[in-house]
Structure formats: structure tokens, C-alpha cells
Amino acid sequence: MTSSFVVVPQWQGSGSSRAMRLVDGAESIRRQLPKAATHRVDAPLEAGDAEGTGILRYSSIRLVRERLQRQLSELDDTPIVIGGDCGVEYGAIEHAARSGRVVLLWADAHADLNTAESSPSRAFHGMVLRALIDDGIVDAADVLLLGVRDLDDAEAEFIDSRSMRRVSADEVGAAVAERAAAAREAGHGPVLYAHVDLDVLDPAVFTGVSFPAPFGLDLASLTQAVSDARAALALAGAGLTEYAPAIVSDDDSEIADDGDEPFDSGDDLSAILRIVAALSR
Numbered sequence: 001m002t003s004s005f006v007v008v009p010q011w012q013g014s015g016s017s018r019a020m021r022l023v024d025g026a027e028s029i030r031r032q033l034p035k036a037a038t039h040r041v042d043a044p045l046e047a048g049d050a051e052g053t054g055i056l057r058y059s060s061i062r063l064v065r066e067r068l069q070r071q072l073s074e075l076d077d078t079p080i081v082i083g084g085d086c087g088v089e090y091g092a093i094e095h096a097a098r099s100g101r102v103v104l105l106w107a108d109a110h111a112d113l114n115t116a117e118s119s120p121s122r123a124f125h126g127m128v129l130r131a132l133i134d135d136g137i138v139d140a141a142d143v144l145l146l147g148v149r150d151l152d153d154a155e156a157e158f159i160d161s162r163s164m165r166r167v168s169a170d171e172v173g174a175a176v177a178e179r180a181a182a183a184r185e186a187g188h189g190p191v192l193y194a195h196v197d198l199d200v201l202d203p204a205v206f207t208g209v210s211f212p213a214p215f216g217l218d219l220a221s222l223t224q225a226v227s228d229a230r231a232a233l234a235l236a237g238a239g240l241t242e243y244a245p246a247i248v249s250d251d252d253s254e255i256a257d258d259g260d261e262p263f264d265s266g267d268d269l270s271a272i273l274r275i276v277a278a279l280s281r
């Protein structure tokens with residue numbers, strides 16, 4: 001099956017003071033993708049408000065989710081959703097869950113398992129996986145955490161309480177096959193969803209993220225893990241999130257932040273394209 005790309009420049013789910021860089025990041029990736037296969041879901045310009053949820057800028061997040069759902073329902077190809085912040089995964093995974101029980105590869109430095117109550121930042125991108133589990137869209141047993149290494153206490157407790165599985169890159173293929181078999185045994189048709197937050201990569205490999213965490217994956221391990229997962233189970237959808245490049249000027253040349261040496265995002269973009277290839281080929 002061929003892939004369609006859906007670019008969602010949502011920044012309202014990020015807790016970063018420079019969250020709007022995610023808009024530049026989404027735009028830079030979009031320019032690299034094949035035009036005919038690429039769609040864009042606009043995020044509102046305004047920040048939005050919590051609407052009583054305790055979630056920062058929730059009204060905008062809800063609006064983007066509705067727009068994304070509408071766009072995804074019009075596509076026949078396998079959707080690759082390009083963020084924006086990780087919060088875009090809610091609508092994307094909700095959509096994938098309509099075609100089967102989701103086995104979820106969660107490649108991210110963060111588990112995104114906070115609630116509005118436990119979150120230190122109140123930012124939705126740190127709550128999205130928890131919301132999917134609490135809303136019954138994904139079973140905690142079907143989630144494979146890859147590269148997760150920066151946890152809040154409440155998240156670590158939740159992982160323990162649900163016995164959520166953490167896998168290394170070379171365990172991914174076997175772990176996906178095992179969860180797929182368990183789903184079939186229970187009478188469900190399983191599908192694979194692959195979530196990649198770019199901060200799963202080591203900061204030495206990839207620089208353009210807002211919340212880097214040391215001791216991440218190298219690029220070859222990540223793309224191999226994605227390939228192994230896809231060899232084990234058909235991909236129903238994927239997400240690539242949190243590209244936050246250094247400030248980009250109008251003519252596309254990079255401007256250094258904080259007076260540092262001029263920052264070159266060329267390596268980051270080529271890494272992104274290799275991940276996109278692993279998700280879409």
C-alpha cells in the first residue's frame with residue numbers, strides 16, 4: 001500500500017517556551033515530501049484555552065484533532081502523520097484503531113503518560129499516550145516502549161502498575177509479532193502503528209528537538225526497528241513528531257540561536273527523511 005503524508009503543524013500541545021518552532025519544523029519537512037501525496041491540516045493561529053480540562057490550550061488541540069480525523073477519513077493510503085507536537089498522535093491512532101486492534105510501537109524519549117492532574121507542565125504532548133489508554137483506544141499491554149528514558153515519577157508508577165513493556169531496538173520485531181499473535185488469539189485483527197518522536201534519537205545524532213535526553217538511539221537502530229516492526233505486522237499508520245529546528249529565516253538559511261555558531265539542520269533533515277523512508281516505503 002502506498003503512503004499519504006498528513007502534515008499537522010500543531011504546537012499548542014507542547015510545553016516548550018519555543019513551541020512555535022514546531023510550526024517551522026513541520027513546514028521544513030513538508031517541503032521535502034512529494035506534493036501529490038502530501039496534505040496539510042491547519043492548526044489555529046491562536047493558543048486556545050483549557051476549557052476546564054486542566055490541559056493547556058485544549059480548545060486548539062481539540063479543533064486540530066477534529067480536522068485531522070476528517071482528513072484521515074478521506075484517505076485510502078496508509079497515513080504518515082507529520083507533527084507538530086506529539087499530541088497529534090491522539091487523532092492519528094484513534095483513526096488507526098478503526099481498522100483493528102493497535103499494536104503500538106512508541107519510540108520516544110518520553111512515555112507521555114501523564115494526566116492533567118499529574119503533569120508538571122499541563123502540556124498535552126506529555127499526556128497523549130495516557131489519554132489513548134484511559135479512553136480505551138489502545139491497551140497498555142499492546143504498547144512497546146522503545147528508547148523511553150526520561151520519566152516523571154507518576155509515569156514510572158503507571159508503567160509499573162500496568163506492567164508496560166520496554167523493548168530494545170533489536171527486540172522490536174519479536175515483540176510486535178508476539179502482541180499480534182496475542183491479539184489474533186483473542187479474536188482481534190491486529191494492526192501496527194509506529195510513533196516516532198525525534199527525541200528518541202541521541203542528541204549527538206539529532207539536535208532539533210525541544211526536550212533532548214541523553215543516551216538515545218542511533219539512526220540505524222531506529223530505522224531497523226521500524227523495518228522489523230513492519231515485517232512482523234502490517235502498518236496501519238505512523239507518526240513523526242517534535243521537529244523543532246533552530247530559527248529558520250525566510251530564505252531558509254539557519255540563524256544561530258543565543259549567539260552560538262550558525263546551526264546546520266541539514267543533518268537533521270536527512271535523518272528525518274531516512275525515518276520517513278523506513279515508515280513509508
Ligand SMILES: [Mn+2]
Binds near residue numbers: 108109110199211
Ligand atoms: Mn518526546
